[in-house]
Amino acid sequence: MKVNFYLFLALTGFSLTGHSVLRVTKDTKPNSKMMQYLQNVNTFLLVVAGVSLTGLIFLGYTSTSVGYKDKRFCLNLTKEHQENSKLQLPQGLSYKQPSVVGPDGKVIAMTPWLSPIVWEETFDPFLIDTIYKQQNITIATTVFALGKYTQFLKDFLESAEQNYFIGFRVHYYVFTDQPEQVPEVKLGEERQLTVLKVPSSNRWQEITLRRMEKLEKLIESRLVSEADYVFSLDVDTKFYGRWGSESLGRLVGVIHPGYYQTPREQFPYERRPESQAFIPHAEGDYYYGGAVIGGLVKDVHEAAKTCREQLDIDAAKSIEAAWQEESHLNKYFLYNKPSKVLSPEYLWQDFKPHTNEVKIIRFSQVIKNYAAVRPNP
Ligand code: UDP
Ligand code: MN
Numbered sequence: 001m002k003v004n005f006y007l008f009l010a011l012t013g014f015s016l017t018g019h020s021v022l023r024v025t026k027d028t029k030p031n032s033k034m035m036q037y038l039q040n041v042n043t044f045l046l047v048v049a050g051v052s053l054t055g056l057i058f059l060g061y062t063s064t065s066v067g068y069k070d071k072r073f074c075l076n077l078t079k080e081h082q083e084n085s086k087l088q089l090p091q092g093l094s095y096k097q098p099s100v101v102g103p104d105g106k107v108i109a110m111t112p113w114l115s116p117i118v119w120e121e122t123f124d125p126f127l128i129d130t131i132y133k134q135q136n137i138t139i140a141t142t143v144f145a146l147g148k149y150t151q152f153l154k155d156f157l158e159s160a161e162q163n164y165f166i167g168f169r170v171h172y173y174v175f176t177d178q179p180e181q182v183p184e185v186k187l188g189e190e191r192q193l194t195v196l197k198v199p200s201s202n203r204w205q206e207i208t209l210r211r212m213e214k215l216e217k218l219i220e221s222r223l224v225s226e227a228d229y230v231f232s233l234d235v236d237t238k239f240y241g242r243w244g245s246e247s248l249g250r251l252v253g254v255i256h257p258g259y260y261q262t263p264r265e266q267f268p269y270e271r272r273p274e275s276q277a278f279i280p281h282a283e284g285d286y287y288y289g290g291a292v293i294g295g296l297v298k299d300v301h302e303a304a305k306t307c308r309e310q311l312d313i314d315a316a317k318s319i320e321a322a323w324q325e326e327s328h329l330n331k332y333f334l335y336n337k338p339s340k341v342l343s344p345e346y347l348w349q350d351f352k353p354h355t356n357e358v359k360i361i362r363f364s365q366v367i368k369n370y371a372a373v374r375p376n377p
Contacts, residue, residue, distance in 0.1 A: 100260040121359070
């Protein structure tokens, strides 16, 4: 770029000089002495132009200040672009609720803000994995198993090793109050597991509420340098089908399997205005499941931090949102739209009968006896 610019300058200068000399020649009808003089001038100018050109090329290569400016300009552009890539929305906007299944029974693969909704047949698994493998990425995966929920770890991890980001570098971070209960599961190549001890709790609400804070702090202390993407998943679950790089995006949420054909006013959002998770009846896109949140480490950090702050404000007022952190996540996703939305294929419930639109179940909540696994009713 720089060199081309100098070359252009020099050549323009040269051709202008040559042009004016020629004009003088033509207009004055000079004698041969005059011709010779002009030819000498011409040669002289040619040499001057040549020397300047060489000098300018040399300067272009060595001048750091010009190069630095170029670089700074590019960095600014990138930063601005990142800021704009957030899909934020003001509160109180009136628009039609997006559908998940069309009137013809066919699934809808795009949100009205043009983020993909990932369904079977909307992507080529081989193609998309090949693209993302080029990026040499690490996918951190956090999972909480406190109290009796440690019993779900074995199936969760074993089925993940069969289906979840196969061929990618995956790092599980298991939060538990009983590290000795974490089962030995054989992990594939380039996959690892870290156990993180956390205090026990005798209230399940407290456990789920603290997940956002733990995720926020883990990102700050480790994931910023250890991973590119992070998914936080429920442990009382199992993988039944492929879950791969098609799920990657800047900010990723999953449509809850129980409400994808429900009118928004019937979504189990938090409806008390006193709560930070409050969503009015006239607003809402989808009801997102709290069992899955993912995306780039930086964007998930922003989401987790915001939810944690909102949860703290509620706690100080002794308000607990209808579905704890799921309610706060729904509020976050309404005003900070996900850049990719996972269809209910990525969060089913084992007790739910299969439906026509969901062709494959990839990840599903197992049936559990709430009274037997939770520390309190
Ligand atoms: N959890 C836990 N121990 C508990 C209760 C919850 O480890 O005693 C964690 C676990 O990761 C679980 C998540 O919190 O998957 C969400 O709770 P739960 O699955 O009970 O909520 P649900 O999916 O039934 O709404
Ligand atoms: Mn669950």
